[in-house]
Amino acid sequence: MREYYPVLIVAAFISLTAIAFLIAFLFVKGKKEAFGFERNMRDSELIRRLFAYSKPYAKSFIIVFLLMLVSIAYDVVAPYMVGLVEEMIKEDFEMWRLLVYVAIYAGILVVSLTCTYLQSVILQKTGQKIISKIREDAFSHIEGLSHGQLSEIPVGKLVTRVSNDAESLSKMFTNVIVTLVKNSFVIVGVTVAMFLLNVELALLVMCFVPFIVFFTVLFRKFSRMAYRKEKESNTDINTFLSENLSGIKITQNFNRSDRKNEEFAVKSARHGKAMMNTIFVFSVFRPVVYMLYISTVLVLFFFGAKGYLDGATLFGNTVTSGVIVSFYMYISRFFDPIQNIAEQFNIMQSAFASAEKIFSVMDLAPTVTDTEGARELDEVRGEIEFKDVWFAYNDDNWVLKGVSFKVNAGETAAFVGATGSGKTTILALLCRNYDIQRGEILLDGENIKNYKISSLRKHFGQMLQDVVLFAGTVRSNITMHGDFTEEEIERACAYVNADKLIEKLPNGLDEEVRERSNNFSAGERQLLSFARMIIHKPEIMILDEATANIDTETEVLIQNSLEKLMKMGTMLIVAHRLSTIQHCDKIMVVYNGEIVEQGNHYELLKKKGKYFELYTIQHEKAKLIK
Numbered sequence: 001m002r003e004y005y006p007v008l009i010v011a012a013f014i015s016l017t018a019i020a021f022l023i024a025f026l027f028v029k030g031k032k033e034a035f036g037f038e039r040n041m042r043d044s045e046l047i048r049r050l051f052a053y054s055k056p057y058a059k060s061f062i063i064v065f066l067l068m069l070v071s072i073a074y075d076v077v078a079p080y081m082v083g084l085v086e087e088m089i090k091e092d093f094e095m096w097r098l099l100v101y102v103a104i105y106a107g108i109l110v111v112s113l114t115c116t117y118l119q120s121v122i123l124q125k126t127g128q129k130i131i132s133k134i135r136e137d138a139f140s141h142i143e144g145l146s147h148g149q150l151s152e153i154p155v156g157k158l159v160t161r162v163s164n165d166a167e168s169l170s171k172m173f174t175n176v177i178v179t180l181v182k183n184s185f186v187i188v189g190v191t192v193a194m195f196l197l198n199v200e201l202a203l204l205v206m207c208f209v210p211f212i213v214f215f216t217v218l219f220r221k222f223s224r225m226a227y228r229k230e231k232e233s234n235t236d237i238n239t240f241l242s243e244n245l246s247g248i249k250i251t252q253n254f255n256r257s258d259r260k261n262e263e264f265a266v267k268s269a270r271h272g273k274a275m276m277n278t279i280f281v282f283s284v285f286r287p288v289v290y291m292l293y294i295s296t297v298l299v300l301f302f303f304g305a306k307g308y309l310d311g312a313t314l315f316g317n318t319v320t321s322g323v324i325v326s327f328y329m330y331i332s333r334f335f336d337p338i339q340n341i342a343e344q345f346n347i348m349q350s351a352f353a354s355a356e357k358i359f360s361v362m363d364l365a366p367t368v369t370d371t372e373g374a375r376e377l378d379e380v381r382g383e384i385e386f387k388d389v390w391f392a393y394n395d396d397n398w399v400l401k402g403v404s405f406k407v408n409a410g411e412t413a414a415f416v417g418a419t420g421s422g423k424t425t426i427l428a429l430l431c432r433n434y435d436i437q438r439g440e441i442l443l444d445g446e447n448i449k450n451y452k453i454s455s456l457r458k459h460f461g462q463m464l465q466d467v468v469l470f471a472g473t474v475r476s477n478i479t480m481h482g483d484f485t486e487e488e489i490e491r492a493c494a495y496v497n498a499d500k501l502i503e504k505l506p507n508g509l510d511e512e513v514r515e516r517s518n519n520f521s522a523g524e525r526q527l528l529s530f531a532r533m534i535i536h537k538p539e540i541m542i543l544d545e546a547t548a549n550i551d552t553e554t555e556v557l558i559q560n561s562l563e564k565l566m567k568m569g570t571m572l573i574v575a576h577r578l579s580t581i582q583h584c585d586k587i588m589v590v591y592n593g594e595i596v597e598q599g600n601h602y603e604l605l606k607k608k609g610k611y612f613e614l615y616t617i618q619h620e621k622a623k624l625i626k
Helices: 002-030 043-071 073-090 095-143 147-152 155-197 199-206 209-246 248-253 257-310 321-362 423-430 453-457 474-479 486-495 499-504 522-535 552-565 601-607 610-625
Strands: 384-391 400-407 412-416 438-443 460-463 540-544 570-574 586-591 594-599
Touching (some): 043 155, 073 095, 073 155, 095 321, 155 209, 199 321, 209 248, 209 257, 248 257, 384 423, 400 423, 400 438, 400 586, 412 423, 423 540, 423 570, 474 486, 474 522, 486 522, 499 522, 586 601, 586 610, 594 601, 594 610, 601 610
Parallel strands (some): 412 570, 540 570
Antiparallel strands (some): 384 400
16 A cells, blocks of 8 residues: 555645645635626637637637647657657667658647748738727727717727727637637547557546536636736826826926826836736646646656556557557647647737637727618708707616707807706707707607717718817818818818918928827817818708807908808807807897897897896906907
């Protein structure tokens, strides 16, 4: 019995390690909610959805798998051939037989390497196509979300989903999937070869398989938890950077750089801790697998040498030195794929965590969608009517309360009132950026919900207070990459007096617009935005504080353009400066979510109501400034 003590010691050590891992898993599982996961998608669900993206490239994957089957021949055949060489050298050495074995060995190696190269090339091309499709779908879905949803989700989070998380999926499609299958086939092939070579020794190796499966399953659980936490902390950092780099000038102006550095240090430390947890999980698993490998080799040498010295046989199999050499190599071939699978699981769990994040965004159903039976809107006269419209961003706080008004086609209507009274909300509802809770909004006598959203919005031209110009050129920002002639662009710019600005630019229409358009002033951005709206010839124009950031000289130019635009179609204006709307056909005073007065400038002054109060205050303020 004593001669088997070394084997019993190895078995006891492995068993104690397994028990320790199980206790650790049960402890962590009980605190799973503390990780703050957004979702808990099953791996099967993630695989199903990711498979849908790879399905169009099934032929490429089939070719790769065929190449893979050829390449694994080396792993299965090589140990057996080395064993044959060992037997030949020990018993009856002949040079020509050695040369034949070496030639066969080299041929198998060359074929294996060639197949590996080809499969890598095919996988890289196919994988990048799949990732591009996922990115495009994610970006397209984000574009379809409602304004309310986009206001709630941090920009940094969306950037992470489309860029970092999509990139994490790249390795899975270009390497992991095929490598996992390849390693699985190698394990199966090596197992079959071991049983064919010597059943007794093969059964000894199989005794370690349950422990391998046990540790692999636990590793999968631990790594999934760790990667979720890492992805969340990475998103947190990107969100912080997106917000604070955009507003870094404000931070500098208020001398709060040290405070922001402290906040970033906390988030960075949290991400570092999450990364360390991920590394720790993997650093524990691989040594455990290596421990099983060494234990298997020790047991092989113990029983193999014992069987060889005793001349033992089982089912007619004899233990020879060649068999022991072959088994030693087979055990290495058996455990190498398992260790590689551990690395692939490492990447796979990262990819699954990223896929879970991407799909969590793609599963957000837009809150504003086309109604059933919605149709295209081809022609618009421009008649707008609100009928008892109630709206709230949150259920408990009504922003608009029973708003009713009518703007005839071709008229210019202005909305005035205090900040937060609901003026901008009225314009947002007209474009279906949000859906109302009660009432009706009619365009040319028909409910706007009867039209497709994309079809409805293309008839509106909007010029907002916070102008967004995209990185590119002045030309691309005016045309928005639409098909317009040079003459049409120049005419639109001249119409809003933006031609004078463009003439001063060194490169004219091809002048570069840098990120966040920081090489243009607020007034210049407004002029370019105005030209952008005009060139698309909308039937209904919306101006929300369009002249708020423009100097007096520029405002005079735009006022001149506005007089021309009023003749082009229906125009809705939100303005604080009452001097800019005196010539409007209708002026509506919005107060606390309700329209309290309607009429033109002179009618409202005669009523001596809210409009009169606003006009008097601004008039007196203007006198003081002078």
